[in-house]
Amino acid sequence: MRRYGHQDFPENTNDCVANVHNDYGVDFHQCCRRRGHGPDGLYCKQHAKMIERNPNSVCVPRDRQEKRT
Numbered sequence: 001m002r003r004y005g006h007q008d009f010p011e012n013t014n015d016c017v018a019n020v021h022n023d024y025g026v027d028f029h030q031c032c033r034r035r036g037h038g039p040d041g042l043y044c045k046q047h048a049k050m051i052e053r054n055p056n057s058v059c060v061p062r063d064r065q066e067k068r069t
């Protein structure tokens, strides 16, 4: 499970995994476009294209294992 932004919003598994700035550039959130493109089908069309051009241009939070109790 990836988490986004200062509020640690959980990943929406239907959407692109890219981490994007909000309008103010002070926080991050998950890209709200549908995934289905790029490596492992984890990206939207736009971010898949960006990765194709430069893999370092797209920021993705590390996939964290949730601790089970």
Ligand SMILES: [Zn+2]
Binding pocket: 016, 017, 018, 031, 032, 033, 043, 044, 045, 046, 047
């Ligand atoms: Zn995207």
